[in-house]
Amino acid sequence: MQNARRGYAELEIAFIIIIILSGVYIAYDLLAEPRGSHPFGNWLGIVGTLLMVMTETLYSIRKRTRLLNRAGAVRNWLSFHIVTGLVGPFLVLMHTGLHFRGLAGFTMVMTIVVVVSGFIGRYLYNRRNQMQRFFALWHIVHIPLGLMLFASVAIHIAAAIFFRAGVFR
Ligand code: HEM
Numbered sequence: 001m002q003n004a005r006r007g008y009a010e011l012e013i014a015f016i017i018i019i020i021l022s023g024v025y026i027a028y029d030l031l032a033e034p035r036g037s038h039p040f041g042n043w044l045g046i047v048g049t050l051l052m053v054m055t056e057t058l059y060s061i062r063k064r065t066r067l068l069n070r071a072g073a074v075r076n077w078l079s080f081h082i083v084t085g086l087v088g089p090f091l092v093l094m095h096t097g098l099h100f101r102g103l104a105g106f107t108m109v110m111t112i113v114v115v116v117s118g119f120i121g122r123y124l125y126n127r128r129n130q131m132q133r134f135f136a137l138w139h140i141v142h143i144p145l146g147l148m149l150f151a152s153v154a155i156h157i158a159a160a161i162f163f164r165a166g167v168f169r
């Protein structure tokens, strides 16, 4: 029972942070025209991407290596993975100013797909003993999707830095 409660705490924490960020977005929208190239919008993209990179790497490092062995239980790192895996993409969504053209738009769609697949993974994780095969299959889909997502982000960042986005946005 206590485990089940703790299982939802990460979603509650992420939800509260997202509500606060929604307030920030409303203020941003009232004061400026939200865009990826706006200085504040740009920072939202950078911080969101950093959180997503942490999501991609830290949990795997804790789970698969000895590097973070002393830094708490694997389950707590999964909770952290889920909080950063929701807040990071939300910051990136704020960064887009709700425009979804070109490769950047595709990258945002990929981000949403990875987040949705995360929810499916979380459902399977809680039932992993009964659903071993599905859970193994889910890993095969989820991990390459994440890698494709970061390849797409890298092109978008390069386009933004070197070509001021242009056709590749
Ligand atoms: C997962 C990470 C990211 C995603 C999904 C993403 C997505 C987007 C989207 C959808 C837009 C709006 C495109 C449009 O106007 O239709 C945009 C704009 C932009 N992004 Fe990102 N972004 C990400 C990270 C970053 C980062 C880290 C930087 C900075 C280094 C950045 C720099 C920019 C710039 C400069 C624009 C404005 C482009 C323009 O107005 O033509 N983005 N981004």
Ligand code: HEM
Residues within 6 Å of the ligand: 052, 055, 056, 059, 060, 061, 063, 064, 078, 081, 082, 084, 085, 086, 088, 089, 114, 115, 117, 118, 119, 121, 122, 123, 125, 142, 143, 146
């Ligand atoms: C930016 C978004 C995200 C990225 C890039 C991402 C990436 C990953 C990666 C690479 C793994 C494999 C870890 C490993 O076995 O080494 C993983 C596992 C997992 N992720 Fe995510 N994830 C994201 C968001 C989410 C979200 C939002 C949730 C839940 C709502 C979630 C739930 C899970 C679960 C349950 C696992 C399996 C844990 C295990 O097998 O031990 N992820 N994710």
